[in-house]
Amino acid sequence: MSDITKLSLNELIKNIRNKKLSSTEITNSFIERSEKSKKLNTYVTDNFSNALAAAKIFDEKPNMDLKLPGIPIAVKDLFCTNGVRTTAGSNILNNFIPPYESTVTQSMWDEGAILLGKLNCDEFAMGSSNETSFFGNVQNPIGENLVPGGSSGGSSAALAANLTPVTIGTDTGGSIRQPASFTGTVGLKPTYGSCSRYGIVAFASSLDQAGPMSQNVKDAALLLEVISKFDNKDSTSIDFKRNKYSSELTNNIKGLKIGIPNEYRVEGMPKEIEDLWKTGIEIIKDCGAEIVDISLPNTKYALPTYYIVAPAEASSNLARYDGVKYGFRSEGENLIDMYEKTRSEGFGEEVKRRILIGTYVLSSGYYDAYYLKAQKVRQLIKKDFDNVYNNVDAILTPSTPSSAFKIGEKTDDPVSMYLNDIFTVPVNLAGLPGISIPTGIDNKGFPLGLQIIGKPFDEQTILNIAYSMEEKINFKNDITDWWM
């Protein structure tokens, strides 16, 4: 078979089960292509030799009943992997080798998947372009010197470049859906509490969720089925009855009501995005679903709320990096001096900025004015969604306010970088599931995505809507292998 790396996850599984391909052949193909794609800078740490050894073991005694039989998969470098370096894109974790495995990745290995390597990401997942990574920029395979989105930018680029058949990312404010949109791929953020946070390097604990990224909706459904499960090790994991996302996937969405929120028509939104949205609306109607105009009046307060809540939680979570037990240490004259130098040299500029914002909004005298205020507005944003979900089954919006931008274009202006997440952040604040699917291209030929937002725990409905739309959109990524 000539183009193994172009096969979807479901196609690879079919070929393995039919014995047309072995795990070793597949793993070798992805490794070879990854080796030729170093220019994209997607891998922080590869696990190639271990992956080949694992593939050989699988092939000797293949268990075809597993959901991911012998499938090599690279993951975002935010998931702790037992014995394999985990950096979170940061200098402060440059040499950290976890003695334990994250629940989400363990679930994948338990179903027969093989770790191919750890993928680049914004430092501690703080960024929308993968430019804050200590390990450098990632190139978007769509075109030279374009960002792949972020924070799961190594994941989106590796996926779009066929260096991994699927991948997992994490999404705190859009970090799965925005890079998916920028690379013409599918990215799903599950309902808060669906996928365990155990073993994921924490950014903002009330917002972080892991989720699948894939070439198509069917692959996303299968991977979600593997990673979404109740876990005692995460105190916010929720024990609800999960669907069999892949086998229950259907393109019958007749009679569903899909909301179109007026407030997402933001000022200055390019006409191309508006047109893309209209196309999506027509496709939904074609599928037999009903379009309903809705209002989410507090939408414009979502980003300001996010930039209080997320840094506040980050400043607490990142307090653990003090150079004592693990990670980078800079020597100091005394203990306090060591802490201060370690954190100053170990963290990058964006991470420090957010730690300081968080420290400020939580500090004595400002807590009520900022943090408490943000928690109250977060309540209003959630209530907006609760209200509309009395009338609609899901919501359709653009995924991002633009297509992929040039490397360096927005690094000097934090606020303009933050605006990337304007359509994705409300979903995290309300704890909802959301999926971005590639829908079209802009006048530069760069992919654009649409986002479908669901009710809590109703991943199945958004997958079904995405699946129905995908059939009609028939999006094909135009990737030329320019980096080879």
Next chain:
Amino acid sequence: MTIDLKTVKHISKLARISTDEKKANKLANDLNSIFKFIEALNELDTEKVEPLTSIADTKLRLREDKFEANNIRDKILKNSPDENKDYFVVPKVVE
């Protein structure tokens, strides 16, 4: 409101991040533009709104107090920046 140099230095101290004059100036600029953006929230009357403290509507679960991780002591100590096979090592804290 604006965040001045003194405030930046104060919060840097609280966050245990050392910062020099030049960096503090840059940070003050960045933080001011971010807080200008954040201050849109003041338009909203939230007097009677309950703060949302947890998105997952679940009670914290109790579990038996037992450990599951076995024999990872050496692996943990191996990650420690100052090499020592028995303890974590830090600069002298007691004179």
